[in-house]
Amino acid sequence: MSSAISINRLGWQAFFQQQLHLEELEHASIARVCGHHRNGYLLHTIQGTLTLHANSALPEMTLGDWLLLDEQQHFVRLLERKSLFKRKAAGTRVTEQLIAANVDTLFIVCSLNQDFNLSRIERYLALAHEATVTPVVVLTKQDLCADVEDKRQAVQALDPFLQVETVNALDKDSCSSLLAYCGAGQTLSLLGSSGVGKSTLVNSLLGYDIQKTATIREDDSKGRHTTTARTMHFLPSGAVLIDTPGMRELQLTECETGVRQTFADIEQLAQQCRFNDCQHQSEPGCTIQQAIATGELEPRRLSNYLKLLAEQAHNSASLQQRHAQDRQFGRMVKTVSTVSRKLKKGY
Ligand SMILES: Nc1nc2c(ncn2[C@@H]2O[C@H](COP(=O)(O)OP(=O)(O)O)[C@@H](O)[C@H]2O)c(=O)[nH]1
Ligand SMILES: [Mg+2]
Ligand SMILES: [Zn+2]
Numbered sequence: 001m002s003s004a005i006s007i008n009r010l011g012w013q014a015f016f017q018q019q020l021h022l023e024e025l026e027h028a029s030i031a032r033v034c035g036h037h038r039n040g041y042l043l044h045t046i047q048g049t050l051t052l053h054a055n056s057a058l059p060e061m062t063l064g065d066w067l068l069l070d071e072q073q074h075f076v077r078l079l080e081r082k083s084l085f086k087r088k089a090a091g092t093r094v095t096e097q098l099i100a101a102n103v104d105t106l107f108i109v110c111s112l113n114q115d116f117n118l119s120r121i122e123r124y125l126a127l128a129h130e131a132t133v134t135p136v137v138v139l140t141k142q143d144l145c146a147d148v149e150d151k152r153q154a155v156q157a158l159d160p161f162l163q164v165e166t167v168n169a170l171d172k173d174s175c176s177s178l179l180a181y182c183g184a185g186q187t188l189s190l191l192g193s194s195g196v197g198k199s200t201l202v203n204s205l206l207g208y209d210i211q212k213t214a215t216i217r218e219d220d221s222k223g224r225h226t227t228t229a230r231t232m233h234f235l236p237s238g239a240v241l242i243d244t245p246g247m248r249e250l251q252l253t254e255c256e257t258g259v260r261q262t263f264a265d266i267e268q269l270a271q272q273c274r275f276n277d278c279q280h281q282s283e284p285g286c287t288i289q290q291a292i293a294t295g296e297l298e299p300r301r302l303s304n305y306l307k308l309l310a311e312q313a314h315n316s317a318s319l320q321q322r323h324a325q326d327r328q329f330g331r332m333v334k335t336v337s338t339v340s341r342k343l344k345k346g347y
Pocket of ligand 1: 140141142143144167168169170192193194195196197198199200201
């Protein structure tokens, strides 16, 4: 073990402290998952890092999880999570793959150049809401954009309470507005398409005092030092940044709550439609179509809402169900083509 670190520096918060029983306060030690490999979990404790070897009694844990160890450093229990990103994994046995836990703020990174896309931001917002993580939209490459303010307002219009920041990720001073979310004890993560500036942003956030973010090392079973800090960074501002490739593979699966929350304006309009089962297409008394007619609601937003709801429902269906759907669809196509052949032949 090496690199002693304070519990605050690891991102400990009252929410977790409150879960401890009196006896645990005295005897248990607190650890945070900072890595996961075949042999087990890599943990940070205030004394340094250690490996918790895999065994069947351990619950499934992920980056950012908090757990208690006894005096022999055996697993005691996993603490209740504040938030959780997970994805559905294909295959028969594992159905869910946990990606990151206990993230407070998600930086939704989107560039202000050609890649700027409101529907994509809405998709990421749905993922953040589903995980119960506070989203902050970070618009990068402001130095390459001529209409920064228009684009910023277009994002703000998605949700009046949404935090929206614009930066030049290459310029540390320009990123200082993000420090408001990077205080001591906060845990952050990033999500965004490739090339938008996520790595640049991480470097800028780390770069304020990069010498102090010493690499944390761990002795593996062969006595070698291996770097374990790749996915968990300790920012000079006091926050913990979880940067994992898993975030890039997040899909909209079982994300209905997240989608509905992201489109709360549409959900509210829908409650006033004349019919309970209104599809918001051409039914009379549809408040949503009225809002589109008056310009209050963008047609793009409605179609993205319907698309994301459908997508998450499709992805949530089990593989078996999906195969059944595909077979049904195949039969339908066959029927349609038979009918049209018959029509052509003049039956
Ligand atoms: N001009 C400008 N270039 C940027 C900005 N952010 C990132 N870049 C550049 O965009 C490219 C992709 O950035 P990178 O951080 O690797 O994106 P990632 O794939 O999201 O990690 C790199 O060449 C960066 O230097 C920015 O705010 N302004
Ligand atoms: Mg990158
Ligand atoms: Zn309607």
